[in-house]
Amino acid sequence: DAGVIQSPRHEVTEMGQEVTLRCKPISGHNSLFWYRQTMMRGLELLIYFNNNVPIDDSGMPEDRFSAKMPNASFSTLKIQPSEPRDSAVYFCALKATGGNTEAFFGQGTRLTVV
Amino acid sequence: DQQVKQNSPSLSVQEGRISILNCDYTNSMFDYFLWYKKYPAEGPTFLISISSIKDKNEDGRFTVFLNKSAKHLSLHIVPSQPGDSAVYFCAARKGGSEKLVFGKGTKLTVNP
Numbered sequence: 001d002a003g004v005i006q007s008p009r010h011e012v013t014e015m016g017q018e019v020t021l022r023c024k025p026i027s028g029h030n031s032l033f034w035y036r037q038t039m040m041r042g043l044e045l046l047i048y049f050n051n052n053v054p055i056d057d058s059g060m061p062e063d064r065f066s067a068k069m070p071n072a073s074f075s076t077l078k079i080q081p082s083e084p085r086d087s088a089v090y091f092c093a094l095k096a097t098g099g100n101t102e103a104f105f106g107q108g109t110r111l112t113v114v
Numbered sequence: 115d116q117q118v119k120q121n122s123p124s125l126s127v128q129e130g131r132i133s134i135l136n137c138d139y140t141n142s143m144f145d146y147f148l149w150y151k152k153y154p155a156e157g158p159t160f161l162i163s164i165s166s167i168k169d170k171n172e173d174g175r176f177t178v179f180l181n182k183s184a185k186h187l188s189l190h191i192v193p194s195q196p197g198d199s200a201v202y203f204c205a206a207r208k209g210g211s212e213k214l215v216f217g218k219g220t221k222l223t224v225n226p
Contacts, residue, residue: 004157031212042218043158043203056213091157095212102148103214105157 003029004106006092012112018080021109023092024073033093033103034067034077043091049075082113117141118206120217128225133191135220137204140185144206148214149178149189152201161202162189194224 003026013019025032033048047057049069057067064083069075079086089110095103119138127133137147145166150158164171164178164187171178177190191198204217 033212033214035216043205043216045213045215048212050212093157102160102163103212104160107155107157 004092004094004104006090006106006109008109009107010110010112012114013082015083015113016081017113018078019082019086019111019113021077021079021090021092021111023075023077023106025075025092025094027072029094029096030072031095031103032069032075033091033095034075035091035093035105037089037091037108038087046077046090079111082111084113087112116217117144118204118215118217120202120204120220122220123218124221124223126223126225127194129196130193133189133194133198133222133224135189135191135202135204135222137187137189137217138185139187139206141206141208141215142185143208144215145209146207147178147180147187148205148207149176150203150205150216151198152203152219158203191222194222196224196226198222199224 005024007022030051034046037043046059047067052069067077089108091105091108093103093105117140148163149161151161152158162173162176162178164180180187201219201221203219205214
């Protein structure tokens, strides 16, 4: 969806390296979600923000994962150090809190850790 | 502990026939249910939803049925079209929460 820009689209990195995934949401959507999709676990919520404040980070797998939303137009998900089991597609999604529209997703970042 | 389960990883149907995708949930606190469709190399897109106060919601060729006592919902697509071929995710959330819990998805293939 053109309203959610994720970068990069693909990332290949070596085990132990730091990885930063980026999400640039359009305005008017005050909830931002980071999801991860794997074959084993499907789509799982990592963390979500409401008005730039982290609300629920219970899905963040380990301390190696961190997410920030410094302002309404930018969010990052960082993995440091990365491991092969982090290989997945990471999606950013937006929603207007309490609105009549449902969350819509970006195209995702496919991460491969070798 | 999977709270939303889609037990069929794949489904294949003929064009023009009905597709029925199933979903079961375990958490009785869920009160809103959604279906998302996902094409390869794209993010999931919202398809249809249903509140727990209803047992059916229809939108064109797509109908979602909810059986609260069985904790089961299903998505019916009729007639099925080749363009419906995608992975379908069932999702649920609790009242007052924006957090969606997804199933693992069912890959639907509609053959011409």
